[in-house]
Structure formats: C-alpha cells, structure tokens
Amino acid sequence: MPKDPLLRLENLVLHFRTAKGPVQAVDGVNFDLGYKEAVVVLGESGCGKSSLAKAILRLLPRNVQTYTGRVYLEGLELMGMPEEAFRQQVRWAKMSLVPQAAMNALNPVLKVGDQVAEPAMVHFGVKKDTALTQARKMFQHVGVPADFLDRYAFELSGGMRQRVAIAMALVTTPSLIILDEPTSALDVLTQASIFNVLKRIKQEMEVSFVLITHDIATSSELADRVAVMYAGQIVEVGDAQRFFAEPLHPYARKLMASVPRLHGDKEPEFITGQPPSLLDLPTGCRFAARCPLRFDRCVQDPPLMEKEERLVKCWLYV
Amino acid sequence: MSTETNAVVTQGTLQAEAPAVGNGHTGALLSVQDLHVWFELRRWGFGHAGYVKAVDGVNFQLDYGEAVAVVGESGCGKSSLMKTILGLYRPTQGEVIFENHRLNDLKAHEMRWYRSHVGYVQQDPYGALPPFMTVRRILEEPLIINRVTDKAERTRRVRKVLEEVKMGPVEDFLPKFPHMLSGGQQQRVVIARAMIMEPKLIVADEPVSMLDASVRVEILKLLRGLQTSHNLAVIYITHDLSTVRYFSEYIFVMYAGRLVEKAKVHDLLHNPSHPYTHALLAAISDPDAQNATRFREIPPGEPPSLVKPPTGCRFHPRCPHFMKDLCDVKEPPDFQLEPEHFAACWLYQ
Numbered sequence: 001m002p003k004d005p006l007l008r009l010e011n012l013v014l015h016f017r018t019a020k021g022p023v024q025a026v027d028g029v030n031f032d033l034g035y036k037e038a039v040v041v042l043g044e045s046g047c048g049k050s051s052l053a054k055a056i057l058r059l060l061p062r063n064v065q066t067y068t069g070r071v072y073l074e075g076l077e078l079m080g081m082p083e084e085a086f087r088q089q090v091r092w093a094k095m096s097l098v099p100q101a102a103m104n105a106l107n108p109v110l111k112v113g114d115q116v117a118e119p120a121m122v123h124f125g126v127k128k129d130t131a132l133t134q135a136r137k138m139f140q141h142v143g144v145p146a147d148f149l150d151r152y153a154f155e156l157s158g159g160m161r162q163r164v165a166i167a168m169a170l171v172t173t174p175s176l177i178i179l180d181e182p183t184s185a186l187d188v189l190t191q192a193s194i195f196n197v198l199k200r201i202k203q204e205m206e207v208s209f210v211l212i213t214h215d216i217a218t219s220s221e222l223a224d225r226v227a228v229m230y231a232g233q234i235v236e237v238g239d240a241q242r243f244f245a246e247p248l249h250p251y252a253r254k255l256m257a258s259v260p261r262l263h264g265d266k267e268p269e270f271i272t273g274q275p276p277s278l279l280d281l282p283t284g285c286r287f288a289a290r291c292p293l294r295f296d297r298c299v300q301d302p303p304l305m306e307k308e309e310r311l312v313k314c315w316l317y318v
Numbered sequence: 319m320s321t322e323t324n325a326v327v328t329q330g331t332l333q334a335e336a337p338a339v340g341n342g343h344t345g346a347l348l349s350v351q352d353l354h355v356w357f358e359l360r361r362w363g364f365g366h367a368g369y370v371k372a373v374d375g376v377n378f379q380l381d382y383g384e385a386v387a388v389v390g391e392s393g394c395g396k397s398s399l400m401k402t403i404l405g406l407y408r409p410t411q412g413e414v415i416f417e418n419h420r421l422n423d424l425k426a427h428e429m430r431w432y433r434s435h436v437g438y439v440q441q442d443p444y445g446a447l448p449p450f451m452t453v454r455r456i457l458e459e460p461l462i463i464n465r466v467t468d469k470a471e472r473t474r475r476v477r478k479v480l481e482e483v484k485m486g487p488v489e490d491f492l493p494k495f496p497h498m499l500s501g502g503q504q505q506r507v508v509i510a511r512a513m514i515m516e517p518k519l520i521v522a523d524e525p526v527s528m529l530d531a532s533v534r535v536e537i538l539k540l541l542r543g544l545q546t547s548h549n550l551a552v553i554y555i556t557h558d559l560s561t562v563r564y565f566s567e568y569i570f571v572m573y574a575g576r577l578v579e580k581a582k583v584h585d586l587l588h589n590p591s592h593p594y595t596h597a598l599l600a601a602i603s604d605p606d607a608q609n610a611t612r613f614r615e616i617p618p619g620e621p622p623s624l625v626k627p628p629t630g631c632r633f634h635p636r637c638p639h640f641m642k643d644l645c646d647v648k649e650p651p652d653f654q655l656e657p658e659h660f661a662a663c664w665l666y667q
Contacts, residue, residue, distance in 0.1 A: 038610075044530040045501075157620055158392075187391035187557055192601035192614045199613060214530060217560065217602070220609045241607040258532045260560045261604045262587065267564060270536035274500050 004075045005032035006208050007056070007095075007176055012069035014048075014055040022065050023278045025051035027232035029069075030304065033176070033225075038202060038209035040219040040240070042255070043229035044275060049212045050100065052229070053178045056210070057097055058086055074175065092169075093123045095176035101185060102165030106153035112161075113139075113149025116168045123172050131171075138167040141204065142197050159190035163197060170201065178210045183218060195221040216259050220244055228252045231276050231286040238310030248312045251287045285315070346415075347518055347551050348380040348403070353412035355398045359625065369410075370624045372398035374575035376412075377652075382518065383549040385542070387562040387583075389598070390572035391621055396555050399572070400521050403553065404438055405429060416519075434464050437512030439522040439541075443504035447496040453480075453507055454492040460514050475514060483510045483540060502533040506540070513544065519551045520544075526561065538565050560602055563587060568658075571595050574622050574632040580652070581659040591661040593617075593637045631664065639665055 014026040025048040033039050043049040054060060056071060058078070071078040073094055078086065096119070099105055107115055116138060117131035126134075136146050142163040153161055162182065169177050182198075183191040199222065201207065213219050219226070223240040228249060236249040247253045257269045273290040276282055282289060288298040297315040307317040355373035358366065372395040380386055390396045401407045403414055405421055414421040416432060424432055440446035447456060457476045466472050480488045483506040496504055505525065512520055522541065526534040542565050545552050554566055562569055562583065569586045571579040571594065579592040590596050597617045603609050617636040622628050628635055634645040644664050653666040 044532060159620070188559070188598060188601045189391060189616055192603075193616045196613050196616065199610070216531060217605050220605045220607055221603055222610055223607070224610070240610065244605050244607045255532060256605065258535050259605055260535065260564060262560045262563070262599065262602050263604055268535040270534075270539070271532035274502075 004072070006035045006037070006074060007033040007210075008070075008072040009056070010070040010072075012052070012055055012071065013066050014051055014060075014064065015066040016051075016061070017063045017065040018279070020279050024048075024232050024281060025278055026055050027281075029055075029229075029234050031227055031234060031237055033208055033210065035175070036202070036206060036208060037224045038211060038222045039225045039227055040211045040213060040223040041227050041229055042213060042216060042219055042252075044214055044255075046275060046278065047229045048232040048278065049214075049229050050180055053097065053180050053210070053212055056178060057091055057095065058083075059091075059097070088123070092119050092172050092174065094174050095178065096169035096172065096174045098165050098169045098177065098179045098182050100180040102182070103158050103161035103185065106161060106164065108153055110152075111150055112153055112156065112164045113151075116149075116164060116171055119168065120171050134171055135167065138170045139164075141170060141201055142167045143193075157190075158186055159193060162186060162190075162194055166194075166197065166201075170205070170207070173205070173207075175206065176208045176210065178212065180212045181214070182211070184213070184215065191218060192221075198222055216255060217261075228255070231281060232278055233286065233313065234304065234311075235287065235313045236311065237304075238312075242308070242310065248307060248310060248317065249287075249314050250291045250293050250316070254290075254292075285313075346379045347382045347384075347417060348553075349413075349415040350376055350378050350399075350403070351413045351415065352377060353399070353402065353414065354410045355395070355402050355407055356410040368625050371395075371575050371627060372624055373402065374624075374627070376572075376575075376577050378570060378577065378580065380519070380551050380553065382551055383545070384568070385545055385552040385554060385566035386568040386570060387554045387556055387566040388570045388572055388577075389556055389559055389562060391557060393621055393624070394572045395575040395624065396572050397523065400523055400553065400555050404436060404521055405432060430464070434460070434515040435517050435519065437515070437517040437520040439505075439508055439512050439520060439525045441524040442528050443501065443508045444496060446508050447504060449496055451495070452492065453494050453496075453499075456496075456507060457511055457514055460511065464515060479510045479514045482513065482544065483507075485510070500533075501529050502537060505529060505533075505537050509537075509541065509544070513548075516548070517550070519553070521553045521555070523555045524557070525554070527556070527558070534561070541565065559598060560604075571598065574627050575624055576632060576662065578633065578663070579661045581656075581661075585656060585659045589655075589659075591655055591659070591666065592633075592663045593639055593665075594633045595661075597636075631662070 009029050009031055012026055012029045016023040016025060029052060041049050078090060113132060113135050116135040120126055120131040120134050139146055144160055144163050183194050211222055226240050226243040227234050228236040230251050236252045247256050254271045260268045271290055276286055284299040285302050288294045302313050302315045304311050304313045353373055353376045356369040356371050359368050361367040376399060388396050402409055454476060458472050461472045477488050485491050485506050526537050538561060544550060569581060569583055570577045573594050579595045590599055600615055619636045622632060630646040630648055631650050634640050641664060650662045650664045652660040652662050654660055655666055
C-alpha cells in the first residue's frame, strides 16, 4: 500500500458570494483519507458538509467567492489542474459522487442501464457494448437484477434507484466515492440493505468512501473514521471505534447524546440554541455559545490538536 | 385501549364552537373499527382497474391522554389511515368513531366541531405554513374560522399557545414570517396552530423527520410535555422506531394496509412477536462501531403492491417462518399474546 494517503485536504476553503455577504460554507478543512478506508462526515444541516463534497469534486456553483487550499488525490495536486483536465482525468474517473436524493436525479427518459454505462463510455472511450457489460457487472455488485438494465427509473422502487445511482458512481472503478446522504429518504429496511451493499463493495473493491450524513446511528454502519463538522469546520476527527465509544469535543458529545437508542435506557438530550449562521460567524470557538463547558479561553479560536491519536478542536484538550 | 365507558358527550354539544369539556376523561376517545380505505384505479379515465387497498381492515381504540405510534414503511397506508381519521378521506368500509360520534354521519357544520377537536401536525413545517402570513395571523386563523370574534381573546390565546410551545419572548415571534424562523421554530408554530383550538387529539405525521438530530429530541419532548399537561391523545405516525419508545405508550406496526402488531412500547421492543416487527427492529442501528463489521439480515423482496396484496398473510412471501397452506391461504386474525399485546400471525394461534 502506498505511503501517501489517497486523499489529503489542506486548509480547504469554499466561500459563496451572496447579497448578504460571504457564506463561509467550508472554512479551512484538513483531513487525510487512506486507501480502502471509509470516513464519515457528520454534521447538522447547514454546517457545510455538502459544500465540502462539492469542494472536493470541484462541482462549484457560479457564486463562488473564495476557493483555496490544496486537494491531493493519490499524491497529485488537484487545485492547480485546469478544469478540462480535471473533468477528463479526475472527476468520475478517479472519484465519483452519489448526490443527495440521487434516486430522484436519474434521467426519466433513458434506460437505467444506458445511464450507468454512460460514464464508462465518456471517460474510457469504450464502445456501448463494453460499457453495458461493465454496467451489468456493477449491477451485480449493488444487487440489482441484470434485466433491470432495460428498465426506466420510474419502474424501479426507491431502494433499487439508489442502488442504480451507486452503480453509476462505481462503473468507472474510481478510487474514491463520495456519498451525500445516501439513505436519508429511504425506509429502515431499504436503508439497512443499502448499507449491506456498501459494506460488500468495500470488501470486494479497491475503493474508499466519504460518507456525508446527519444520521449518527446509521453512519456507524460504514465508518472506519469519523469527522464531525460544525459551522464550516471540522471539530473532531478520529477512529470510529473510539469515537462511538467516547466522543471528545463537547459538540460531538452532545450530538451523540441526542441519538434516541433502541436499547439502553438513557433518555436522549437536545442541544439548546442553534448553529451560527455561516454568514455571520462568531470569533473564537464557533460552538462556544451553545457549549456547557465554555470557559474564558473559548473567545479565541482553538486549533485542531492531537489528543489520544485523535484530532480535536477544543481548548479543553490543551 | 380499554372499552368505551365514560365518553359522555351528547348530541346537544354538537356545535361549531367546542363544548367546554374538562380534562380527566377516561374511556375511548377514538375508536377505529374494521376500517377500509380503498382508492379506485381508472383505466383511460373511466374504466375500472381495481383498487389501491391503502387501509384494509384496521381496528384500534385510543383513550383520552394516550399516545400511540403507528410505525410502518412508506406505502404501508399509514398516511391514508391518518387522513381518514382527520376526516379528509371517507372510509370505504368501517367506522371512525370519535367520542361516540360516527365520523361518517357528521354534517358539514358538525365536521367543524370535529376538526376543532383534532389537531394536525404536518411533516414538513415550511410547506405547512403559508409563507405570506405572520405567525400571529397563522395562529389567529383557526380562531377566526371557529368564530372567536373578540380580538383581545384571540390575542390572549395566541400568546398562551406560543408560550406553551416555548417560543419566547412571544412579542419577537408574532410579527415574523415562516421563512424568518428556523426549522425547529417553524415546527413549533405548526404545533401551536394544532393546539390553539385546545383539541383532544393530535395527529402528528412524522413531526420530526425533516429536522436535525439535535432539534428532533427537543420537539418530541415538547409534544410529550403537551400531551401530559393537556391530557391529549396523540397519534404519532412515523417510520423511525428508535424515537418512538420515549414518546408514546403503544406502538402499532403497520404492513401493507393492516396493523400486524399492537403492543405497549416495552413489550414490543423486548418481546417483538410478528416476524415483520423482528425485521424492522433488526434493521435499526444504535451508534456502535461494531455495526461496520457485520451485515444485517433483511427479509428478501419489497413490500407488496396494495392493488393486489398477497393472499393470506401479506408478509408471507418475505417471511422466514412461512407455513405452507396456512399463511398463504388464510388471513391471520389478531392473536392475543398478553393482555395488551396482539399479533396478526399464525405462529401464535
């Protein structure tokens, strides 16, 4: 296994321009992702986690104000790469996306087989037959019967459509797949079976995952590592085993305590207040206003520092 | 879920203005008997092409002050059940009885009496609130419709209900429009609107599924608090079993138009009986790093079409305990396992 991480983000910043001022959606994010590893980016809505996916894949809207930092994929720096080269060589060829509500993003007038085959045709220049064979293989991986290749999206159930979207991301055999809330609109049984599919892919294929979600309980289904995001920044990164046993950052602890559990008798708690607006961020620690453990140092911005092999952005652990 | 005994509202109180009935009632508030809600399918606009049997033989009773959760996957008919209870759909067969009044027999003005007694908390708060009305106007609207003509009285009740849903200081929120509120605050306004006529029953359709984890618990606790302080009955429709246990007394599990298991929360979670309930519970994860290392057992296939549901037990094509010539032939009745625990499964005959 190569020594470099598969994906390395260094001080990634993505701000959007709006009439009310810049929205600091991603504000200095650093993390590494290894080969065949799955990291979960956990956060509430509006914390910038979907923007992080966009920033990694350079799928940017028009109103970008600042887009800086470094993104390394397999040791290759991507930020300096011209857009055309990025499109041809990186996006979908090396890393692909299962977008939010992907099941509703399928083209209604194309057969799903053709849709899954298309990225292979575009990126590798192969003939349609070859691409369809590849698509059939991917259907097998995600557990969709091969005769569904000739069906249209409306003929499939939600779970099947979500599997097709995953197959579409897999068809170019990328080394990284970014999943943005892959199961948020699905029923529990379908949700569990999609995670079974993802676990199997993780065992069978050479691929890493970035799973973006707000659902803490299901995030544990795939995570090797967990990154918690709050107000545009990562506040804690660590090994899943230790994170789910004992989160460190006060926000992560509160978030964990808010999960209703099926087993055990602890009543779930809630976090008072609301996350700050990304338009008008407080100075110092961004969680300070809601933090039960706040003290005088919290008016300064804490660095992301190492604690028991984990990274935490909190003054408590200095 | 006890028998109807003390429901004492007489015909005379059937006016548009809600009759003053104090709390402390016992006995069935709502009784649903053999309810069927079918939607006709048309071919080419007029030919008959069968029925979507969204609700197909549902029975239950709900007492004053009781909370029940109806759990099921999308397409199992839980929304149709809810809308029939709200009086938005007419039952094809069977009865919804509210305080000894059959919903089918109510006339238009009596329907208004009924609706003032039943609050509805929608799933998507932003979609449920009119964007051009202020919070004050949104909350006054039901009062105006129910002929509370005194403006001071209306203001008093709007303030009271906003305080009850813990939106303070009230003055700050009254002139705001829905888009100026956070998701949690919007849902509070929806709850306040459902509460303003001082109903006896609240029907909440996935009240927290659009909200973030940290806010979710806050809203559920608020609903639970209102339920106890006002002796409200709550029907809580959800697909998320893990939130249910803290916020209701009973769980009904719905599958393909029928209630397959009815039990107290504790009994259902610790002693699930119907194979479908087993499957649901097995699919839910608690946050635990071990989850990543094991596959979950999921019953094969998908919920059936409600146009042509399977014969016999509707879960039989997916069931691990399938018994030939029984499950696929005869529909299982509700078998009683414990005093308040029913399962519609031949395993318990």
